[in-house]
Amino acid sequence: SRREGRGQKKEERSHWPGGFSPSFISQVELRQASPSIASTEKIASALGVTLGEFFRAIDPTPPAVIRSDARPVVQSEWSRAKIEALGPFNKDSQFEPMVITIQPGGASGHKPYVRQAEQLAVVLMGTLELTLEEEVHNLKRGDAAGIPAGNRHCWRNVSKRPAQILIVTAHRRL
Template structure:
């Protein structure tokens, strides 16, 4: 081993030298590799979220309203066994099914997150978002603020993984929505109209009651920021 003058000046580094003898050229090649003792602290995972228990939230809301499994099933047109499976985390409903259950319970989709919150934060850090995952939709939904009867607006970030979709067919929503594609590209179907491809930065306003379907046909994740009106008096 050897130390070159340039390597000696770097007192904070470890020097690894190797001599390679090349007989044909009659020369000695000296190569030095410096390994710094300093290291970079791992960056915080920007995609992390606090996973909320959808089944527990539905059960609490249902019992608070003194609804039986059959009662909630009748209001959603789902079977009692399906509602039971969702409450016991044995089934992962689509985004559309989540919205239908929320409507039957007289809440918004964002209010499913409330049971996990200890306070109503005005600032929601990226790693402190409460979220729900839908295996059926291949998607996750993150709350960007606190929902409640005093709120006028509700904001959620919807991430559709490749092949992810909000529903099999366009489904109507009871509240007006404004959506902007945050990243990636998505296909939007409104009512019986043609499919529209939206890229990052594209926005759309959707009237209450208009059927819509989101679909990620790309090979990378797509994120949609959805802001909807929040009625102070729930049905």
């Protein structure tokens, strides 16, 4: 598992950031639980990896081209969403692009959450509701939003049709 690859022992998992129990983390590792997008991001952060790195095998030479039928894909039953990693295209990339398809009634989390990275989002299909800090924005196909690092946000599909969004996260690598 990603946790074991980082040298974490079972005993060290008893105090996970975000309040996750060791049994929940084990269920996620065994694909017996499907966390929300927000919870998945918190788990990845606790492991010291980005969301894109969390879902793909570590490859010392990432491909220059990722074919649409070869993208790493993760389903989040809780969020009613499919996450498709589009990169990174090199190991030192600061950009992490992904396409997220959210089904009607789906959401990135049950409340707004914080990412410590800046994001650019473009709605590719359908309509989505973006809660950014205290403001709610209704976005349609072609609309773009910038989400500053440290701002609370949440995506919701309140429509009757699937919605798709391209999100590019800009990580600061040290």
